[in-house]
Every structure is written in structure tokens, then in C-alpha cells.
Amino acid sequence: MTFQNTLECAKELDASDPLSKYREEFHYPQVNGKDVIYFTGNSLGLQPKRTQKFVDDVMKDWRELAVEGHFYAEKPWWDYHERLAEGLGKVVGAHPQEISVMNTLTVNLHLLMVSFYSPTEKRFKILCEEKAFPSDQYMLQSQTRFHGLKAEDTIVEVKKRPGEHHWRTEDFIQKIKEIGDELALVLIGGVNYYNGQVLDMKAITEAGKSVGAFVGWDLAHAVGNVELKLHDWNADFAAWCSYKYMNSGPGNASGIFVHERYLDKKDIPRFEGWWGTKKETRFLMQPEFDPIETADAWQLSNPPILSLAPYLASLELFDEVGMDALIAKQKKLTAFLEFVLHEVDKEVDSTFEIITPKERGCQLSVFLHGEGRPLFDYLMKEGVIVDWREPNVIRLAPAPFYCSFADMYNFGQVLKTGILSKSG
């Protein structure tokens, strides 16, 4: 159907949306007695209603069983994390044995660099995107220092071309070829947090592998958002957080992917702990490390069960809906938002410039030329939760699980009123 910037059209789109019933599965903050329009699922996803029960179950087992919960809880704690591997495998395109859940994202990237970054005199360079997420920049810089190298001699950033707001795949590939056998590691955000661009992870992985480098992905903004095929793309490793599109709660546990070709390598450089040993013999407390032949070999500590519970609840929803259906809705919803923005743009005297390229997930980053902080304050006051970056960029991420087409229309009206009332 062709889009129209009317409530009627938006409601029709909602009526024919097979995922519309999942709105009911989430809690919404209230502003002015109404559910907010939530555009910041790329920062912290909403709480699924079913999460409470998963957490309550763990609290109950702890209360009633205490230490016995490790083996006799309804979902025993000693292998609780294994319940997440299959569902996550579907979300990221990996075999369950290639997945583990542990720690948090930056911590995991450091741990994975222990395994996949062993610089030598000849091969030591790291390739990333310019203006990577700050935590990733700090991580890479501190890793070079740890290895006695200088960041400026080691880290190569692929830049956008002058006047452009997105990266070009050929520029990544060109740079990879240029560095050639000096390149030790490619480590990039698969979906850029700022402009929302989805990089060609398949092509970049292939290029990195072809010069003999390891290739890893930070999937913070990609997981639960876009199609991923980590195994088939042949990536060496990846890590992501669970609190953005995965709706698992603030600061919650991170997932990792390690390609299956490394899973039986006992001598791989790795920081190890008791939760990486085979669970059958773990409690014999033997001195030798006997790694589990899955990505769980990278787990050091017994995992935080109270954190895994919300993650498991959320994965149940992902499993029920499936990435294909989520992606289909995400594309349509984002296209409708883009349409609404263009329509509103015609009626106001500011100009909107969408800097997100067509290779995108569910995020549009928009320059609101002629606008500033007062507009952001107005949107928030009217119950539209957006992310604002100075001076005038808003990032809008309509997550397909809980955002509706009517939300997009209503947002357009609030935006228009906010701009016109200021200039009027």
C-alpha cells in the first residue's frame, strides 16, 4: 500500500501488522498519563512483561533452595546459560556451540582480543572505522599499550569521504588490501551507533580473511536488529550487549560468538577460569584446565543468574517471533517513519536531513537544521523519547517489537507542532 501521512493510514498499517499484538508484551513509561512513543530501543530496550516471572523464579529458588539451586532449581543454575545459546544462535546466525553469554560487552571484546590479537613485528595493525563508539576506541588503544605498541602506529581508521555521512564498503576493502600482511585484526561495529549504517559485514570479513587477518565484530547495534550470519560469513569472533534491541535490562550480560574452528583448540591464547572447564569434571576441582568444546570455554566465572533471567525471557520473545518477521516489520516501520519525516518537512521551515544511508536497520539519524535543544525538550515533555546529540541530531530507532505505525504518525504531528509553535 502507498503511505499517507494520516492517522487512518497508520492505523491500517497497524491492523495488517502481524506483530502488532506484541505491544502488549511490554511495559511503557508514562508521560501525561499515556504510553510514551519510544525511539530509544537502540540505547535501552523496554521491559517485557514476562521478564518479572523469570526473575521471580530465580529469587524463589534462591530463597527456598539456596545452594541446592545450582542443581535442583527449576532451571538449574550450573548450566542456566546454556539455555540462551540456541535462541541467540538464531538471532546472530551461529551454531549454539559458537555462543556464550558472560560479562559485559567491552570486557568481552578485551577477552576476545586476548585470543585474536597477538601482534608480531610484521603483523600488528588493527583496522576499525573512524569515530568508533568511544568504548571501542578506548579498548583498542589500551590493548596496543598493553602489547607495548603505540596506538598511532597500530590503529588504522577507515574514514568517510569528505561531504559524505556514510562509509563505503570499497573503502574498507581498499584499506584492508593496502595494509595487507601487516594487518592483524579487523574489529568494527557492524551497525554504526551514530548514523545507523549497516556495514557489509560479509564482504569486509572476506577481505580481512583474505589477507590473513582475524576479523571480529562489535554487534551492539546489530543484534536483534538486522540479519546476521556470523558462521556463514566466516567471522572469527563477535560480541554484543543485550540491553539495546535485545530488551534484557540495563547493563545486562553480553553475548559472544567464536567460530567453531577455534572450539577444539586447547592452546589458543585465552584468559581462563573454572567455568570454562568441562562441567562434568568441574567440581572434581582438578588442577588442569579441560576446556568445554564450545564458546563457553571463554567463560571465566559462574554467571550472574539474576542477569541471565531477563535475557532468557527476552529470547523467548525473539524465538516466538523470529528475526525474519522482525526485520520485515522493521523495514516497513522505518520506511513509514522516513515518509512521515519527509511529509512534515514540507510543512515546516526547518529542514530535515536524514544521514542514515539505505543500508540500515531500524534507526534513522536526522539533522534538524535550524532546530536545537528546545525542540528536544518539547518532544520529551510531549512523551516522545528520543536520543539527542548536540547540536541538532536526533536518532530515532522504532523497534519493531513495540513501536507502532500510529506512533510514527503521532510523532510527526508532535514534531510539526513543536517546530511551528516555536517559530509562530
Ligand SMILES: *Cc1c(COP(=O)(O)O)cnc(C)c1O
Ligand atoms: C552500546 C555500545 C557499547 C557499550 O559497551 P558496554 O561495555 O556494554 O558498556 C560498546 N560498543 C558499542 C558499539 C556500543 O554501541
